Amino acid sequence: MSTAQDSGVQTSGPNNFGYNDYVLGSFKFNRDEFFAHVSWPTGSHSISIDNFLRALQRDCAWDFFYGTVNFDHVVGTINHYGTVDLFAGRFNEAYRKAELDHSENFQTPKIRATFHSMLDNWTNSTFDPFASPAETQAPWGVKSGSNTDAVTRRRVAAARMVGVKGDEQIRTDATGHPINRMFADVPQGEPQVFAEPGFEGEIAAFNLFAYLSRSNVTWNPSVVSVCKESLYCPTTEEYILPIVHGNDRVEWFIQLSDEIVWDVADRETGAPRAKVTMRAGDCAAMPADIRHQGFSSKRSMLLVWENNSADLPGLIASGKAPQYPVSF
Amino acid sequence: MAYKTVFGSLDNFTKGRIDIINDDPKHYVFSNLFEVAKKSKPWEKVAVGINQEYVLEAIRAEGQSGWYSCDHDETVICMDGDIEINFVKLDNPVAAPGKSGSVSINGEPVGKKMGRVVLQQGHQALLPKGSAYCFTAKKTGVLLQQTILGDLTKQRWSQICLS
Structure with missing residues (x-):
């Protein structure tokens, strides 16, 4: 496991499937052909890679959004607007009763950098996590290229209103937005x-x-x-x-x-x-x-x-x- | 396959529902803005959403409104009908500094004409801070206004919401 000095992202070189493994605090993440595997000191959990990447895409694009982003019934994040909790089982009554839940707090830049790197590394060239499943190909298999443009789309944020002079502008064919x-x-x-x-x-x-x-999207x-x-x-x-x-x-x-x-x-x-x-x-x-x-x-x-x-x-x-x- | 997009209108809307499992339906403050506008008087500003001091108002657009102004930006979406908005830059503000929500102007506004916009269903317009604006609807329609709770906002939650 190496650490990139500028971002603090702890990541390996490619595993047997071509994807990097990641470590964030005591959480570990790795992907294979079909699943994202997440482990922490009291347990582990696997999520189908299509669901995981779609959830990770929203968490990255929304910068952890308002409140809690549950990837599923076990793993997710809580935004404290400056720091972020990464949790397993925190909002699962059975995990809580069994005291198997685990949560760690990170400075937002650290978890942001790790999640963005993971999303980019784990998304193959023909999969778009923001698209409808009917409008993208599947994410399965060994690593095959990347789709950085899709996973780093700029989020629209008007200052007053779309269409106001100097603000966000309308979408057209010419801006690359055909009618769905x-x-x-x-x-x-x-x-x-x-x-x-x-x-x-x-x-x-x-x-x-x-x-x-x-x-x-x-x-x-x-x-x-x-x-x-x-x-x-x-x-x-x-x-x-x-x-x-x-x-x-x-x-x-x-x-x-x-x-x-x-x-x-x-x-x-x-x-x-x-x-x-x-x-x-x-x-x-x-x-x-x-x-x-x-x-x-x-x-x-x-x-x-x-x-x-x-x-x-x-x-x-x-x-x-x-x-x-x-x-x- | 040809898909049909379903929008609502005063004359054609189908309200959804809440199936309660273990909750109070009032927690969802569920209404339908076309139904609200259908039962409103012309140009009444009836809240259909409230989040602390912020509100969304459903407005039955019919004939010509009075003139309004505001000390902050507002917007409207034309949810049904064809609606023209005329704007005047006020020589002297009508809404006091810091005043929230729309305020009525007595009579005609004094100031320079800024222009006008003509909206159809789905169009959104800015109602800029410090301007005066007036709506005209040749056919009865519906506006959804993004603003702050003000003197003109009407709250009728028990009459409009599922319970």
Whole structure:
């Protein structure tokens, strides 16, 4: 095992399957043709490599997101916004009772560098972890090239709104964003904008539905508009959310098109609490004490609405702010 | 295979549901913005989402609205209909510094014309800080506004949400 001096990533040279092994604290990671294997001082766990890479891709792209990113029922991360917990069994009631759970805290740059290196090294040239399974090839087999462009896509983050002068711009064929096969019927006309001289940077509008119809990734919220700490983070969803998201704040979903079914469970134990079926126009909160996973049979448009306030997780954890958005 | 994308509208929406296993449906604050707009008066700003001080408001767009302003950026998405927005750069701000949410302007705004936008279903527009804006809907439609809880926000959770 060697250590890259600049990033602190502890990694081996290629194993028998051509992939690097990784060490992060007392966690060890290695992949073979079909699985990612994770071990820690009190146990070990294997995850199908397609599921693992799809989850790892989201954790990397979202920089550990809000709260908990459960790769599955055993392994995941908790974002403390400066440090990150890597855990095994932390949110699994049986592991907790058996005292087999394990968690370690890392400075964000250290775990970020390790995860990014692992994602790049373990992803072969024909697999895109962000794509719908219907739009990419399989990740199986020995190491075969890489797909760095796909796993390092830039995440859209508008400062005011997409389409505003100097901000994130709309998607077109020319920007490399063709219309997705499941959104071929979405009207592509842009709004009419008539700005008086001197106000070209203030008067702005864009076709959000067309913008989303040209997304080349799934389950990847990115910011299109901002009202102080209120962020619109729409995304297009197909098949299954590759992680189970554990909230550290209230999150809202506005279904813009088609249908998504959400399995909602207790954040701590994983015990099922509800199944929420959302159709176009539906608005629903995901409380701060749950975990959720979505299922979308047809590619759909979902507006994820976040409150980005850095104070919220602490206020909710201390009981100074409620777990639920409103009482009625 | 040809796929059909299903959007909603005032006249055509199918609300989802919550199947409770072990929870209170009120925790999900579940409503449908088309259903809310169908039961609202024109230009009422009815909250369909709230996250601390931030809100999402469903607005029934019908005829011409009054003029509004705001001390922070807001946005609207046209969820149904064809809606024109006219903008004026106010000579003197109407919303007090630090004031949250939209405020009404009495009469016509005083300032330079900034321009206008014409939205159809799925289009999103910026309502820039310090401007005055007014909506016109030739056919009844629905707007979803991203803003902060203000004097004009109406909260009717028990009337609009699954329970």
